[in-house]
Amino acid sequence: MFPLLTRARLMLILAIAASASTNGCSTNEAEFRQNLVYVKAQEKTLKSEINPRQLQDVDNVLVAFFGTPDDPRVPQVGDETADLLSQSRLEMAAGAVSSNEQGNPQGLYREHCAHCHGVTGDGAGPTAEFLNPYPRDYRMGVFKFKSTPKGENPTHEDLRQILVNGIPGTAMPSFKLLPEDELESLIQYVQYLAIRGEVERALIYECANELDRDDRLVDFDAAETDRETYNEQVEYVTSIVADTMQRWVDAESKAVPVPARPEPADLAASIAHGRELFYGPIANCVKCHGDSALGDGQKNDFDDWTKDWTVKIGIDPNKAESGEEIEHFIAAGAFEPRNIHPRNLRQGVYRGGRRPLDLYWRVKNGIDGTPMPGVLMKPEGAGPDAQGLSPADLWDLINYVRQLPYEELSETGLRKPNFQRDRL
Incomplete structure (x- = not known):
C-alpha cells in the first residue's frame, strides 16, 4: 500500500495531466511520441482497435508520473526506488540545449543522443534510419551489452561502460571526455526513458488485454463520482510503475560474477x-x-526489437507476402526490418x-x-x-x-x- 500523501499527490498530478491533455500544450514544446507500433501490434493480435479514450488515459498517466521532455519528473512510488533517479540529474539532461545562470549545461540528452535515439528514446531520431545497426530503442528496457543475464535490466555500471567506451563497429561514439556529472546525468536519463517506455508498454498491454473496451485505465471523472474506483485505478497504475522501477533497482545485485581467468600452463x-x-x-x-x-x-534471423512487431505476432519479414503488413507498421513508426x-x-x-x-x-x-x-x-x-x-x-x-x-x-x-x- 502506498502512503496517503503520495497517493493524494498523485491524484492531483493525474488531474493536472488530464486537464493538460484536454486543453492542449504549446506546440513549441517537445513531446514524447506514443508507441504506435506496439499499439498496432496489440491491435493485430486482438483483431480490433484499442479504444482511443484508453490510449489517452495511458498518455495522461505517463505525464503524471514522468512529466514531459522539457519538464521531467521522477516517479514517486515508494521508498524502495527513491534513490534510483535524481530530479536534478534528469533536469540537467532534459530540455533544450542551454546553460543556467551558473553556466551548468542543460539539455545534454538532446545535444548528444536525441539525433540518433530520438527525444522519446525510441531509437528513431533524425539520423536513425540511415544507420546500420539502427540506434537502440530503450522502451523495451532491453540492452545488449551488460553483466546481467538475459531478461534482466542492465546495471548502472553497464550503461556507464557503453557511454564511456562507445560500441565499436557502430555509430555509437565514446563520451569518455564528458565530465563525470554530465555522464551521470545521461546514464540516469537513459534509465528514465527506458522505465517510461516499459511502463507505457505495460499500460497499453493492460488496455488491450485486461480492460473491456468501455473500461477506463484511470477515469478522472470518477474522482468526484466514484472515489473508491478512482483510488483503485490510481493504485493499480502506481504498482505498475513501482514494479518496473524495482526491477532496475534489483538489477544492481544481478551482475553475473566472473571467476578469475586462469593462466593456462599451455x-x-x-x-x-x-x-x-x-x-x-x-x-x-x-x-x-x-x-x-x-x-x-x-x-535470416532478426533482433527482438523487430520480432516484437513481426515474428511475435505472426508476420515473417523474410516473406515477400508480408510486405503490405510491414508497410502498415512502418507508417506507424517502425523501420524497415533488417536481418541481424x-x-x-x-x-x-x-x-x-x-x-x-x-x-x-x-x-x-x-x-x-x-x-x-x-x-x-x-x-x-x-x-x-x-x-x-x-x-x-x-x-x-x-x-x-x-x-x-x-x-x-x-x-x-x-x-x-x-x-x-x-x-x-
Missing part, C-alpha cells in the same frame, strides 16, 4: 580445447558464426567490449535482444560427466575466440571488409 592446449568447444554440440558456436567464424552460419548477422569473429571487433570479462559475459549470459543464447553451464559442484561447460572450459573457448583474428585465415583478407556497410 596456452596452445587451451586454444585447441576452445576450438573443440566452438565446433562441438554444447557451445555450438559454429551454428551461427559459421565454419570459418566469419559470421555466415545464418543470416552474427559477429565476424575474425575481425577482432567486439561491440560489447574486448576485455576478457566482457567476452565472458557475452558467452555465458548471451546477448539480450538477439538470437545469441547463453552457453549451457554445468551446475556448480557437478561431476565431470555433467552436461555443459565448466568455468575453465568457458575460458578456453574465450581464448580460442580471442586468437581468431591472428590466424592465417584471418590475415588473408577475409576479415577485412570491402565496404563500410560490411563493417557494421
Whole structure:
C-alpha cells in the first residue's frame, strides 16, 4: 500500500495531466511520441482497435508520473526506488540545449543522443534510419551489452561502460571526455526513458488485454463520482510503475560474477580445447558464426526489437507476402526490418567490449535482444560427466575466440571488409 500523501499527490498530478491533455500544450514544446507500433501490434493480435479514450488515459498517466521532455519528473512510488533517479540529474539532461545562470549545461540528452535515439528514446531520431545497426530503442528496457543475464535490466555500471567506451563497429561514439556529472546525468536519463517506455508498454498491454473496451485505465471523472474506483485505478497504475522501477533497482545485485581467468600452463592446449568447444554440440558456436567464424552460419534471423512487431505476432519479414503488413507498421513508426548477422569473429571487433570479462559475459549470459543464447553451464559442484561447460572450459573457448583474428585465415583478407556497410 502506498502512503496517503503520495497517493493524494498523485491524484492531483493525474488531474493536472488530464486537464493538460484536454486543453492542449504549446506546440513549441517537445513531446514524447506514443508507441504506435506496439499499439498496432496489440491491435493485430486482438483483431480490433484499442479504444482511443484508453490510449489517452495511458498518455495522461505517463505525464503524471514522468512529466514531459522539457519538464521531467521522477516517479514517486515508494521508498524502495527513491534513490534510483535524481530530479536534478534528469533536469540537467532534459530540455533544450542551454546553460543556467551558473553556466551548468542543460539539455545534454538532446545535444548528444536525441539525433540518433530520438527525444522519446525510441531509437528513431533524425539520423536513425540511415544507420546500420539502427540506434537502440530503450522502451523495451532491453540492452545488449551488460553483466546481467538475459531478461534482466542492465546495471548502472553497464550503461556507464557503453557511454564511456562507445560500441565499436557502430555509430555509437565514446563520451569518455564528458565530465563525470554530465555522464551521470545521461546514464540516469537513459534509465528514465527506458522505465517510461516499459511502463507505457505495460499500460497499453493492460488496455488491450485486461480492460473491456468501455473500461477506463484511470477515469478522472470518477474522482468526484466514484472515489473508491478512482483510488483503485490510481493504485493499480502506481504498482505498475513501482514494479518496473524495482526491477532496475534489483538489477544492481544481478551482475553475473566472473571467476578469475586462469593462466593456462599451455596456452596452445587451451586454444585447441576452445576450438573443440566452438565446433562441438554444447557451445555450438559454429551454428551461427559459421565454419570459418566469419559470421555466415545464418543470416535470416532478426533482433527482438523487430520480432516484437513481426515474428511475435505472426508476420515473417523474410516473406515477400508480408510486405503490405510491414508497410502498415512502418507508417506507424517502425523501420524497415533488417536481418541481424552474427559477429565476424575474425575481425577482432567486439561491440560489447574486448576485455576478457566482457567476452565472458557475452558467452555465458548471451546477448539480450538477439538470437545469441547463453552457453549451457554445468551446475556448480557437478561431476565431470555433467552436461555443459565448466568455468575453465568457458575460458578456453574465450581464448580460442580471442586468437581468431591472428590466424592465417584471418590475415588473408577475409576479415577485412570491402565496404563500410560490411563493417557494421
